Amino acid sequence: MKSNCNSKFNARKKKTQSDIKRDRLSRLRSATPDGFEVLYELSKTVDHYFPDLWAQLDSVADPRSRSRYSIGCILLGSIFLFLFKQESRNGYNQFRQQRQFSQNYRNIFGMNLPHMDTVNAVFKTLDSNQLERLKAKLVKQLLKKKVFEKFKLFGRDIQIVVDATRTHSFAEKHCDDCLCTTHTYFKLTKSGFNNLKKEHGQIVESASALIDESLHGFKALDKALNKHLGSAFTALHIMSLQKAFTVKTSTHYFHAVLEAKVVASNGFCISIATEWLCHTKGFYDKQDCELNAFKRLAKKMKAYFPRLPVCIIADGLYPSAPFFQICKDNSWRYIVTYKDGNLKSLRRDIHDLLPLNIRNNFKVNKTIKNWVIKHENTWIADLDYHDHSLSWVQCREEKISSNGEVKTTRFEYLTNVSLKEQSEARELINSGRIRQKIENEGFNIQKNNGFKLKHKYSRTSFQALKNYYQCLQIAHMIDQLCYLSKRMKQTIKAWGTTLKHCIQNIQSALLYGELDQDWIEHLREKRTQFRY
Numbered sequence: 001m002k003s004n005c006n007s008k009f010n011a012r013k014k015k016t017q018s019d020i021k022r023d024r025l026s027r028l029r030s031a032t033p034d035g036f037e038v039l040y041e042l043s044k045t046v047d048h049y050f051p052d053l054w055a056q057l058d059s060v061a062d063p064r065s066r067s068r069y070s071i072g073c074i075l076l077g078s079i080f081l082f083l084f085k086q087e088s089r090n091g092y093n094q095f096r097q098q099r100q101f102s103q104n105y106r107n108i109f110g111m112n113l114p115h116m117d118t119v120n121a122v123f124k125t126l127d128s129n130q131l132e133r134l135k136a137k138l139v140k141q142l143l144k145k146k147v148f149e150k151f152k153l154f155g156r157d158i159q160i161v162v163d164a165t166r167t168h169s170f171a172e173k174h175c176d177d178c179l180c181t182t183h184t185y186f187k188l189t190k191s192g193f194n195n196l197k198k199e200h201g202q203i204v205e206s207a208s209a210l211i212d213e214s215l216h217g218f219k220a221l222d223k224a225l226n227k228h229l230g231s232a233f234t235a236l237h238i239m240s241l242q243k244a245f246t247v248k249t250s251t252h253y254f255h256a257v258l259e260a261k262v263v264a265s266n267g268f269c270i271s272i273a274t275e276w277l278c279h280t281k282g283f284y285d286k287q288d289c290e291l292n293a294f295k296r297l298a299k300k301m302k303a304y305f306p307r308l309p310v311c312i313i314a315d316g317l318y319p320s321a322p323f324f325q326i327c328k329d330n331s332w333r334y335i336v337t338y339k340d341g342n343l344k345s346l347r348r349d350i351h352d353l354l355p356l357n358i359r360n361n362f363k364v365n366k367t368i369k370n371w372v373i374k375h376e377n378t379w380i381a382d383l384d385y386h387d388h389s390l391s392w393v394q395c396r397e398e399k400i401s402s403n404g405e406v407k408t409t410r411f412e413y414l415t416n417v418s419l420k421e422q423s424e425a426r427e428l429i430n431s432g433r434i435r436q437k438i439e440n441e442g443f444n445i446q447k448n449n450g451f452k453l454k455h456k457y458s459r460t461s462f463q464a465l466k467n468y469y470q471c472l473q474i475a476h477m478i479d480q481l482c483y484l485s486k487r488m489k490q491t492i493k494a495w496g497t498t499l500k501h502c503i504q505n506i507q508s509a510l511l512y513g514e515l516d517q518d519w520i521e522h523l524r525e526k527r528t529q530f531r532y
């Protein structure tokens with residue numbers, strides 16, 4: 001009886017598993033028509049903004065003397081890897097092996113899909129500056145088509161956020177250009193604790209809570225000791241307390257990049273220039289490395305876009321006389337986050353002037369979802385810091401939720417825009433806060449939403465990693481131009497689906513669908529408007 005039950009159960013289980021497989025396949029096939037529509041939208045986006053993209057890809061200097069695939073094929077294959085969120089070279093190669101997939105790809109792009117090992121071999125020797133220049137050319141085409149026109153600050157400046165992020169991490173040294181940091185960990189063992197007790201007696205009993213806890217760095221050690229033994233005792237006996245802890249160090253290797261991205265309130269976050277961080281004076285110091293990289297990045301930006309009216313938006317690492325000078329030399333405006341402890345003489349001036357600053361205040365109240373948001377804003381113009389004329393703006397924000405929870409935050413910015421009107425201060429605060437977009441719409445999306453920025457597309461070559469990185473930036477640019485258009489947003493809403501689902505539909509369309517060449521030609525001839 002029992003075995004009978006088991007076999008029935010197994011039969012049901014078996015049936016369920018094959019059902020799941022069949023359901024999945026049928027779901028994929030039914031997604032095919034929507035998938036092709038999204039694919040056509042992407043194709044239209046490229047045709048609209050970059051009608052000569054294929055020629056531009058083919059014009060990149062090929063480092064090989066003989067080749068089966070043209071350089072255009074190689075670059076398109078890599079852009080495709082990111083645009084269709086294949087997430088790894090392997091995933092892409094598996095799709096490539098499917099006959100229908102390769103045929104559809106050929107019909108759309110008029111090129112063969114190269115194997116990713118071939119792409120990788122080329123990327124190891126291709127000069128990544130070429131792809132960066134290509135990316136800048138594409139951005140110029142967008143500027144010419146006035147894509148960012150309605151998002152300009154004061155109707156004049158393109159808003160460019162500058163920020164750095166870690167791209168790849170390694171347990172072992174990956175290449176000669178790897179950056180590295182050494183972390184120190186403190187641990188209190190039982191015998192270490194007993195030694196402490198022998199030396200100081202019962203007074204250190206409360207430090208038993210720290211036994212076997214791993215404390216990362218001197219700051220964490222100091223904080224834990226202050227908490228458990230009091231600040232006076234810790235300060236007096238810091239040397240003997242430290243001796244009781246075992247010390248371990250570990251070294252991490254990584255690459256990090258400084259990005260300049262055009263940002264806009266609709267979600268645009270498009271890379272215009274890239275600079276890889278490198279060692280200065282033999283060790284990694286975040287502020288030093290980033291500010292030095294900014295000097296190199298600024299030169300590139302000026303060379304790519306010499307006459308572009310720009311407002312640089314940067315975080316609390318940047319307010320400094322050298323940064324202000326670079327912006328002055330390039331005739332750029334800027335908005336930088338001003339943190340406590342930065343530029344102390346300027347802080348004293350603001351403190352002295354604030355009581356006299358009666359006229360330059362205004363309040364803004366708004367409701368967003370379940371939050372009532374109150375802003376108290378103030379500004380002071382015509383401040384002087386080492387011969388740089390600055391304005392200071394502050395926004396105190398109070399957020400009150402429908403259940404009475406209150407959150408308060410303070411934002412402060414410095415700018416070389418000479419503020420005269422309340423409306424200018426208001427626009428400036430909104431721009432300053434747009435900086436967070438580089439984290440959310442820029443780095444986080446590239447790291448998490450299928451682009452897999454942190455994936456080691458090449459495990460041995462930094463040169464190849466840089467080339468993949470530039471292809472990712474170009475793919476993300478096309479992706480944003482397509483999916484952030486009002487028409488595409490409405491389409492996705494009407495389908496009652498998500499962007500992630502749309503991408504999956506593209507994959508199923510290429511795998512199972514048969515491309516209607518006439519439809520593509522018809523769409524290519526049709527004029528389409530892109531609004532954001």
Ligand SMILES: [Zn+2]
Nearest residue numbers: 174175177178
């Ligand atoms: Zn490396």
